[in-house]
Amino acid sequence: MSxxxxxxxxxxxxxxxxxxxxxxxxxxxxxxxxSEDGMGxxxxxxxxxxxxALIADWLTADTVPIVACGMVGSRQGWVEAxxxxxxxxxxxxxxxxxxTSGDLDVRVISGLSQAAPSDVMRGEETQIAGFMQLNPGWDGVLCLPGTHxxxxxxxAGEVVSFQxxxxxxLFALLSDKxxxxxxxxEAGWEDDAFSGAVNDAISKPERLAARLFGLRAGHLLHGTGAATTRAALSGLLIGAELAAARPYWLGQNVAILGMGRQANAYLAALETQGVPAMLVDTESATLAGLTAAHRQSKAYS
Incomplete structure (x- = not known):
């Protein structure tokens, strides 16, 4: 840093x-x-x-406003927003x-909650705000792939509901544990195995647990490779998710936050159902949301 x-x-x-x-x-x-100084x-x-320590070279004699989002505002974080x-x-x-000790002026963005069904988000609300800034007047459903x-x-400029x-x-736990x-x-990926598993899980989500063990049996009995198994595991889990989230994406404008492998997997899964979606850069949305929070907050007015 300079x-x-x-x-x-x-x-x-x-x-x-x-x-x-x-x-x-x-x-x-x-x-x-x-840095790797995550909240956890x-x-x-x-x-x-x-x-x-991370921003020391940016600090001046005057206090610089700092706006933060994410798990830093959780109950286990710096302050509960x-x-x-x-x-x-x-x-x-x-x-x-x-x-703070007085040298930093840090303000944290609040998360969102939903009473029924019970749900919470923290950090994604900033990305949603940024998406809205980048796509004014857009109505539809935003998919934010991640661990959760x-x-x-x-x-109309609001988050109506979320799930x-x-x-x-689950993919990480099943893959590692x-x-x-x-x-x-071994590494690898097979597109056809992924698409087939997505369709299988969407059509029969109640068979998910059996289909998952079938991946192991297929490897033992037929020598199914790791690339096919990995893609099928991802497809089964995302397909079951799409089956449960059908009211969100069916007949809606859909955007996916991300440009990497996971976001593209959701894009491909939706394409199997004939649903087009656009990909949105995560950093751009996050920064647009943080900028909007900085501008509209009364904390610095």
């Missing part, structure tokens, strides 16, 4: 495993910094030193101040 950088504010995306910071001039990124590794008294119940706009006017994938219904699926975490790990020792 000591010549003088941002007028700093954007922070602080998740469970990583801390990312952006020196900002309005909506323009002047510099980026990242820190105790309450370690948050401020971790952030201060209260959930806001949907339906509501993705961002509140007020941000929650984090306790979110499907959010957006209308979370643990498909990503279950009997299926013995069939996934």
């Amino acid at each position: 000591k010549d950088i003088a941002p007028d504010w700093i954007a922070v995306d602080w998740g469970t495993t990583n801390l990312r910071a952006f020196a900002m001039q309005g909506a323009t990124v002047l510099a980026r910094a990242q 590794k820190l105790s309450a008294d370690q948050f401020e030193p971790a952030l201060a 209260p959930y806001r119940p949907v339906p509501c706009t993705p961002l509140a006017d007020q941000l929650t101040p984090a306790p 994938t979110k499907w959010a219904q957006l209308s 979370t699926f643990m498909s990503g975490e 279950s009997v299926l790990r013995h069939s996934l020792k």
